[in-house]
Amino acid sequence: MDEVHQLTTNHRILETNNLSYKAKNINKHLDDLIDLNTRLEKLIKEETSSDQGKTINAIHDTITENGGKHKEELGAMKGDIENYVKTFETQIEQMNKQSITLYYTNHPSA
Secondary structure, eight states: OOOOOEEEEEEEOOOOOOOHHHHHHHHHHHHHHHHHHHHHHHHHHHHTOOOOOOHHHHHHHHHHHHHHHHHHHHHHHHHHHHHHHHHHHHHHHHTTEEEEEEEEEEOOOO
C-alpha cells in the first residue's frame, strides 16, 4: 500500500504595494484646508484692522481661538490618516497569506 505524505506551505496570494501615497494625497487636502484657514484669519483681521471696539476685539479673539483649534484638529487628522493606512496595510498583509496542504503518494517509477 502506498504511503500518503503531506506538505504544508504558506502561499502569498498577491504582491502588496506600499499604500502610504494614499495618506499623502489625503493629507495634501488637509494641508490645503489649514492654508485656507490661515488665509481666512488673515483676511478678516486685515479687513477689521482699522476698526476698534468690543465687537471687533471679540471677532479677533474668536477667529484666533477657533482657527487654532481647527489647525490642531486638522493636524491630528493627518496623523490619524497615516495610522489608518498603516493599519490597512497590516490587515492586507495578514489576509494575503494562504496556508496550503498538499497530499501525495510516491509511486515507484517503472
